[in-house]
Every structure is written in structure tokens, then in C-alpha cells.
Amino acid sequence: xxxxxxxxxxxxxxxxxxxxxxxxxxxxxxxxLDKIVDYAKQLDELQLSETEPMFHALDxxxxxxxxxxxxxxSQDEALSNSKSTEDGQFKVPKML
Amino acid sequence: MNIYxxxxxxxxxxxxxxxxxxxxxxxxxxxxxxxxxxxLGSFLFINKENALKQAKELDELxxxxxxxxxxxxxxxxxxxNIITKDVLTTCASRMLEDFHPIYxxxxxxxxNGASSxxxxxxxxxxxxxxxxxxxxxxxxxxxxxxxDAVPGGSSGGSAAxxxxxxxxxxxxxxxxxSVRQPSAFCGVVGMKPTYGRVSRYGLVAFASxxxxxGPITRxxxxxxxxxxxxxxxxxxxxxxxxxxxxDFLEGIDADLSGKKIAVPExxxxxxxxxxxxxxxxxxxxxxxxxxxxxxRVSFPHIKYVVSAxxxxxxxxxxxxxxxxxxxxxxYRAEGTETLEELYRKTRAEGFGEEVKRRILLGTFVxxxxxYDQYYIRAQKLRSKLEADMLKTFEDYDxxxxxxxTSAAYDIGEKIDDKLRMYKEDxxxxxxxxxxxxxxxxxxxxxxxxxxxxxxxxxxxxxESKVYNAAYKFEEKYxxxxxxxxVQKELR
Numbered sequence: 001x002x003x004x005x006x007x008x009x010x011x012x013x014x015x016x017x018x019x020x021x022x023x024x025x026x027x028x029x030x031x032x033l034d035k036i037v038d039y040a041k042q043l044d045e046l047q048l049s050e051t052e053p054m055f056h057a058l059d060x061x062x063x064x065x066x067x068x069x070x071x072x073x074s075q076d077e078a079l080s081n082s083k084s085t086e087d088g089q090f091k092v093p094k095m096l
Numbered sequence: 097m098n099i100y101x102x103x104x105x106x107x108x109x110x111x112x113x114x115x116x117x118x119x120x121x122x123x124x125x126x127x128x129x130x131x132x133x134x135x136l137g138s139f140l141f142i143n144k145e146n147a148l149k150q151a152k153e154l155d156e157l158x159x160x161x162x163x164x165x166x167x168x169x170x171x172x173x174x175x176x177n178i179i180t181k182d183v184l185t186t187c188a189s190r191m192l193e194d195f196h197p198i199y200x201x202x203x204x205x206x207x208n209g210a211s212s213x214x215x216x217x218x219x220x221x222x223x224x225x226x227x228x229x230x231x232x233x234x235x236x237x238x239x240x241x242x243x244d245a246v247p248g249g250s251s252g253g254s255a256a257x258x259x260x261x262x263x264x265x266x267x268x269x270x271x272x273x274s275v276r277q278p279s280a281f282c283g284v285v286g287m288k289p290t291y292g293r294v295s296r297y298g299l300v301a302f303a304s305x306x307x308x309x310g311p312i313t314r315x316x317x318x319x320x321x322x323x324x325x326x327x328x329x330x331x332x333x334x335x336x337x338x339x340x341x342x343d344f345l346e347g348i349d350a351d352l353s354g355k356k357i358a359v360p361e362x363x364x365x366x367x368x369x370x371x372x373x374x375x376x377x378x379x380x381x382x383x384x385x386x387x388x389x390x391x392r393v394s395f396p397h398i399k400y401v402v403s404a405x406x407x408x409x410x411x412x413x414x415x416x417x418x419x420x421x422x423x424x425x426x427y428r429a430e431g432t433e434t435l436e437e438l439y440r441k442t443r444a445e446g447f448g449e450e451v452k453r454r455i456l457l458g459t460f461v462x463x464x465x466x467y468d469q470y471y472i473r474a475q476k477l478r479s480k481l482e483a484d485m486l487k488t489f490e491d492y493d494x495x496x497x498x499x500x501t502s503a504a505y506d507i508g509e510k511i512d513d514k515l516r517m518y519k520e521d522x523x524x525x526x527x528x529x530x531x532x533x534x535x536x537x538x539x540x541x542x543x544x545x546x547x548x549x550x551x552x553x554x555x556x557x558x559e560s561k562v563y564n565a566a567y568k569f570e571e572k573y574x575x576x577x578x579x580x581x582v583q584k585e586l587r
Contacts, residue, residue: 009456016414016459017421017436018452019444033457035515040403043473046480053475054482056305057291057531057556058337065331077198081425090423095435 004034099124100261100587101580104170104318107264111158111169118154118169122147122213125171129215129262132586135243137235138257140176142216143183147171150213165211166325172207173257173266176217177224177300178309180204183214187300188232189222191420191427191446201298202333203267203309203326210325215263219253222448223417224274224302226250227521230511231450238507239282240582241546245504248278254312255282261583265313265322271302272405273499273524275310276536280499280549283538283575283582285319285566286312288524290557291531292337294323295330303412304335306405306528314579316537316567320344323559340557347560348567353387355565356492362398363497363523372498375540375548379496382572383565390496393488397481398522404481405525406518407461407474413451414458420446453514482530489555494565498523499549503542523551533559537566538575547575 006023009030013020020026075088084091099121102110110116126144133139154169163169174180177187179197181204186192200208208214221231229237229252237252239245240260247256251268255278258266268275270288279286287310294309301307311322323344330336359380364373380390422428422442429441447455461470488495501520510517527534532553539550550569554562 004460008460012456012459012463015463016418016455017439017443018447018455019440021444029453029456032453032514033460036406036457036518037460037470039515040407040470040474043400043403043470043477046397046400046473046477048473048476048480051476051479053472054479055475056335057482057529058335060292060335060337063331063334063336063338073198080198081195082423083428084423092423092435093432093438 004030004037006030009033100128100583102264103315104167104264104313104321107170108167112163114158117158118213119148119151121169122151122171122215125215125262128587132260133262135238136240136256136260137237138219138253138260138262139173139216140186140188140219140234140253141184143214146183147213147215154211154213165209167207167210167212170212171215171263172212173215173218173254173263174204175220175251175254175266175268177220177269178203178267179298179300180214180217183217185217187223188220188234189446189448189451190233193427195425199298202295202330204298206326218251218257218266221250221252221450223300223451224250224269224271225413225450225454227273227277227517228511229253230507231448233448236507239504239546240586241283242504242544244506245546246281246507248281248504250274251312252278255279255284255286258282258312258314259284259579259582260586265311265318267309267326268312269299269307269309270528271306271409272521272528275312276499276524276534276549276551277521279312279536280547281504283547283579284312284314285316285535285537286310287319287323287535287559288527288533289323289327289559290533292335293327293340293533293557293559295328295333295336297330297332301416303409304416305412306409315574315576316563316570317345317348319535320348320563337557342560344559344563348563350564351387352383352565352568355388355494357383357388357390358393358488358492358495359390359497360395360398360495361392362395367501368498369502371540371542372500372502372548376498376550379539379550379569379573382569383496386568386572395481395484395526397477397484398526400477401481401525401529402519402522404474404477405521405529406457407470408478410454410458411461411471412458414455414462417451417455422446478529481526485526485530485532486555493561495553497551499536499551503544503546503548527553532556533562535562535566537570539573541575541578
């Protein structure tokens with residue numbers, strides 16, 4: 001068994017800002033994630049203390065481009081896919 | 097002459113010679129799409145009005161002998177996670193159901209610049225998460241070889257459309273096998289280039305350190321031609337590799353004698369269907385007959401790659417998909433009173449189950465107390481795997497094996513067992529984790545007459561060697577005639 005419980009799933013869903021509809025759904029995610037995380041524990045078999053993690057496939061550092069001014073997006077374009085705008089701004093519900 | 101059977105090169109030639117007008121080609125393929133794609137579901141929507149208008153313009157240029165562009169008049173399908181200016185781009189998700197991008201992906205700029213014609217956007221697994229096209233919010237895709245079978249995924253719509261002759265080529269994206277696996281299932285040619293070869297600008301990000309865009313075509317030369325056009329250093333993608341541009345058609349027909357090929361024993365062992373093993377063993381003999389030497393090697397860390405991949409890819413996805421908040425673009429939940437509630441409801445209603453599952457997994461992996469245990473260990477496994485493979489490439493030109501553990505399975509057959517489906521990505525994941533180029537080409541048919549794919553992996557930036565071996569093999573074995581039968585039957 002892994003450490004995945006419904007409480008963990010609810011905590012993680014909270015961090016990811018995804019509402020889980022009901023207890024049944026929470027249980028379903030718990031069962032599935034438990035299986036996956038449990039399977040991934042196979043990595044514990046390996047001796048990896050001397051190994052460096054590989055975060056990226058390429059050995060690239062600081063690729064620079066010419067610093068030239070470009071036309072930015074217009075305000076209309078930037079807002080064109082939003083469902084709610086007002087006076088050229090994104091409109092959102094109250095924060096608190 | 098059947099227009100749907102023509103390859104990219106043949107279409108280009110016939111248009112250049114004025115044997116065909118661009119509007120005839122585009123018109124004929126739209127007729128086919130309208131006739132058979134209700135069954136296949138390979139397109140999410142078609143771009144008919146724009147495409148017919150563009151084709152008319154190209155007709156005029158053809159008449160005036162002003163045919164500029166390496167793909168003048170050649171139609172294309174594009175996976176729906178590659179953004180197309182003003183043309184709906186949904187990622188097969190409710191989250192982006194009505195998203196009209198305000199710019200083109202780099203690959204689209206290049207293909208439009210080559211005067212290719214966009215026929216429509218290809219169906220896929222939602223946000224490219226899945227291997228059977230069953231997670232699309234809109235509809236399933238069916239395999240042209242057998243409409244009971246899945247086409248594979250996540251670029252299942254692209255592979256099915258190319259196999260069915262609805263377009264001569266499409267672009268897919270490959271994070272853990274999403275170009276190669278559907279290409280194997282649909283009996284076509286799919287390439288995942290070296291990480292950094294093709295600009296990812298305008299590809300909706302899934303796992304940024306693994307994603308690559310790649311071509312899906314009906315033969316190897318077409319594939320190399322499309323990669324020639326879409327690849328290249330690009331300042332809009334900070335991971336685009338400078339100074340590696342080359343012509344992949346050059347030397348594609350070179351003799352294979354003296355080439356050294358490695359076959360990892362783990363690629364033909366437990367968990368691989370016998371008919372797949374048999375087809376690959378036959379392919380190995382073919383390479384030997386062509387003068388290559390083939391040796392068995394071992395990649396001892398292969399059994400861990402599925403774990404490492406799902407930990408890394410889900411972590412990156414959980415971060416990348418945080419941008420979908422209902423505010424700037426995409427789905428927005430109704431009737432929410434606070435910003436927090438807007439986020440929660442939008443993401444609960446906009447994302448499908450598989451996407452949520454991966455976001456939750458990734459968020460767990462990256463959360464306090466689990467990061468070192470899971471995420472870092474997975475990245476260390478990646479180093480181990482790369483070391484195994486780089487060592488092999490010191491002595492060998494190429495690594496070959498099957499693309500998938502089995503031929504295409506039936507729709508609905510596996511969707512309830514997520515972990516089992518994840519495990520089936522074991523053969524394609526190594527090329528993503530290491531960033532190496534890898535192609536899938538047909539090498540057989542299963543008992544049920546479903547295609548089997550041969551995978552050829554090269555060292556970083558050695559696509560030319562991969563294409564060379566694939567092309568020479570294709571001369572000895574291909575499914576071109578069988579595919580024409582499939583296309584005829586669908587019509």
C-alpha cells in the first residue's frame with residue numbers, strides 16, 4: 001500500500017484547485033492513484049545515491065536571441081478569448 | 097488515378113507538372129472526409145471554407161507558374177494541440193472547446209509558408225494524455241484497418257486520417273510515444289525527432305522536457321521531407337538546438353552494409369505478444385540480409401521507465417496545466433462568487449478524468465515530502481537509462497525493437513485498467529526520457545490483420561541514420577498495397 005488515502009487526494013486536489021464532485025469520486029481517484037504510486041515504488045529498489053538527476057535531455061545553457069523590439073499583441077487580441085472582460089481588462093469575481 | 101492514394105511527393109509532383117490543380121486535390125479529399133469520417137472520427141472539425149479559398153488562390157498561382165513552396169497545394173491534417181491562428185484549437189478538451197488562437201505555432205508558420213493547405217484539426221486524447229484516443233472529450237477515433245480497434249494515441253486522429261487517405265500527412269506530438277504508437281497501430285510512418293529538433297512554440301505543453309512534434313506519413317521519404325520543413329533552430333523555443341539543421345533526404349538510400357544494430361533483449365521478452373516478437377525477428381533477419389550486423393544487448397533499466405515517465409510527465413503536466421483558470425481563455429464555470437471558486441469549478445468541469453488523474457498525481461509527486469522520494473528518483477533513473485543507451489551508441493549505429501507490446505486492441509477493451517495501459521508505453525518511453533530520435537514503420541500484420549510497428553531509435557540528432565535504415569527496410573517490406581485495399585474498402 002502506498003500513502004495515498006482519500007485525505008491525501010483531497011489535499012492534493014485542493015493544491016491543484018480542482019473540486020472533486022463527491023466522496024465516491026474521491027475514492028475512485030484514491031484507488032487509481034494508489035495503484036500507480038505503489039507501482040512507482042519499484043524505483044526504491046535502485047541504488048541511486050551517486051546518480052545525478054537528469055532534468056533535461058539537452059545540454060543547453062542560456063540561449064540568447066537578438067534584443068530587438070517587436071510589435072506586442074494588441075489589447076483586443078489579448079482579450080479576445082476571454083469570457084469576461086470590461087474596459088479592456090479581464091474581469092474576475094471578488095478575491096475574498 | 098485515386099487522389100487519396102497519392103503521397104506527399106506524388107501530389108507535389110503532379111501539381112508542379114499541372115496534372116492536378118490544388119483545388120481538385122483539396123476538393124476530392126473533402127469529399128472523402130465527408131463520406132467516411134463520420135465512421136472514423138479522425139477530424140474534430142474541418143477547415144473547409146478557408147481551405148477551398150486557399151486552394152483557389154493556389155490554382156491561380158499554378159496557372160501563372162508561380163508555384164512557391166516545397167508543399168505547394170499539398171493538403172495536411174494537424175493534431176489539435178498545435179495552435180493554428182484563428183482556427184479552432186481544442187486539445188480535444190471541453191476546457192478549450194471554443195479557443196481561437198491569436199498566433200500560429202512555428203511549425204504552422206513553416207507549413208503555411210510552404211503553401212500546404214490545412215484541411216482540419218485531428219482528433220486526439222484530451223491534452224495528449226492517453227494511448228487509445230478514448231479520452232477525447234468529443235468522440236472516439238476508429239482504426240481504418242478495423243473499425244472495432246483503437247487507432248492508438250494520443251495522435252490517433254492524425255494516424256487514422258493519414259492511413260485512411262484523408263490527408264497525405266499530419267503532424268502529431270510525442271511525449272511518451274504519442275506519434276509512434278498510433279503510427280504502429282494504423283500501419284503508417286511516425287517520427288519523434290530528437291528533443292530540440294523541432295520548435296515547440298505553439299504546441300500546447302503537456303510535459304515540456306519530453307514533448308516533440310513529429311510527422312506522420314504513409315512512407316519514409318515523405319516523413320523525411322516533412323521533417324526537413326518543420327525542423328530548425330527557432331528563437332521562440334528556448335530548448336531549440338542551434339546549428340543542427342540538415343537535409344534528411346540526403347543519403348536516405350545509402351547501403352546498410354557494415355551498419356551495426358543493437359536489439360535490447362528487454363524489447364523482445366516478457367510482456368510482448370508473440371506475433372509482435374515474430375514480426376520483429378523477421379525484420380532483424382531483413383537487416384542482416386541487407387548487410388547490417390545485429391547484436392543483442394541489454395538495457396537493464398527498461399523495467400523502471402514507466403514509473404519514471406509517469407512521475408515526470410505528470411509533474412510537468414500539473415504545472416503546465418495550471419494556466420487553465422477560466423480567466424484569459426478557455427472554459428469558464430458559471431455562477432461562481434469568488435475567484436477561488438471560479439478556479440475550482442472551471443477546472444473540475446473543464447478537464448476530463450484522465451487529465452485530472454495526471455494533474456493530481458503530478459501535484460502529489462511535487463508536494464512537500466514526496467519530491468525527493470518520487471520526482472528526484474525518477475530524474476535519476478533517467479540518467480541511468482541515458483547512460484545505458486549512450487554506451488550502446490558508442491558501438492552501434494541504431495537500436496531496434498517493436499514499437500508496441502501488441503497490435504491494436506478493441507475499443508473499450510483496456511480503458512478501465514489505467515495502470516495496465518500506462519505499462520504498455522514501456523517501449524516508446526525510452527526515446528522521450530533520453531530525448532533521442534525514434535521512428536515507427538510497419539513490419540507486419542497480426543492474425544487479426546492489424547499492423548505491427550518496428551521502432552528504430554538513433555543517438556541524439558542522428559535522424560539521418562534512422563531514416564536511412566527505415567527507408568531501406570521499407571524497400572523490402574511495407575504495407576502500401578494493403579493500405580490501398582483498406583482505403584478502397586472504406587470508400
